Amino acid sequence: MERIAVLSDVHGNMTAFDAVLRDIDARGIDTVLNLGDVAGKGPRGSAAVARSRERCAVTVRGNWDDFLPHPDTVRDEALTWWYEELTADDHAWLMSLPLVHHVELSGRRIRLFHASARSVHVRVHFHHTVEEFDGMFATTELTGDGPAPTMVGYGDVHDAYIETWQGRTLFNVGSVGNPLDEPTASYVVLEGEPGADTAAPFSLQVVRVPYDVEAEIAVARDLRMPQREPYAIELRTAVYRGLHAERGLTAPDV
16 A cells, blocks of 8 residues: 655645645655645745655646746735745746556546646636536646546645545645635545555545644744735634625734
């Protein structure tokens, strides 16, 4: 049996990233796959890039990885800060990342990408239509040719879940650095037998890893990162920043 850790959406949160990697190491898992959005939103994007290059066997491109280092991106104060926090080598590496990766375990062809089969910028939420579910398994320019997958894993929405319908399983690994379902980091462990058929055992486990949220917020404050108040609220509450005002959520201490 082989075990693979699949994570996503680190977003420059090194406190959470290192906590997740320690948990992966404690489980004796050697292979780590990263589904993108390594930098942006959090204060240490360049360190997150370095750690992903060091520890992840494959990193696929997320929407932030796609637009943040691109020279034509229009940048406000925060985007400029996150862009300049990265090195030129970081920019080149992020733009070079593949869009999709495939794994085969216990007779299951598992497609892994950041957001959807259409684009890194097309989002499929937990509450989705049948057409959106089917679209995740479609053959597109992004996915390339090959056998149709029986499982699809992705990140992007920061909301871990597993859905099986008509023999196909769609799962979201959640977010390491910016979870929006509960304020603990998440990742997925896949376990199965390479080269075997579906008679071999297979498992998919969602793992939640608590980490020192206040220590991460302190880093953002000390570095004077823009948008650190919505960042702090998201890390503390797992409530998306677009909802903070209507819910009266503030973080005046950052």
